[in-house]
Amino acid sequence: MMIYMNAMKQCYLTLRQKFAARYGINDLNLNDFSYFAFHTPFSKMVQKTFLALILADIQVNYAQLKTNAAPARYAASLMEQLAAKSFENDSENLNLVLKHFGERWRD
Secondary structure, rough: OOHHHHHHHHHHHHHHHHHHHOOOOOOHHHHHHOOOOOOOHHHHHHHHHHHHHHHHHHHHHHHHHHHHOOOOOHHHHHHHHHHHHOOOOOHHHHHHHHHHOOOOOOO
């Protein structure tokens, strides 16, 4: 499961880099997409992976805020809570992300 989640996170971060290099836009984020399609045998795996992508997006936005490279897209309190645990991809952080985005991001 972690291998799949890490692979998806790395694909997303690579997409952000390629998009920035090609179009000069450094603020690509998950809200710029209409939907995501995942191919997995278990829906719970999709949900956990998508929450991990949201966590990665929040981490990128947090870093951008520190350099004034982009506006805040997430609540400051949420970013600070996740940053306190170094944006670890653990059940506590994923549950926190699910609490904030569970109704909006469902499988």
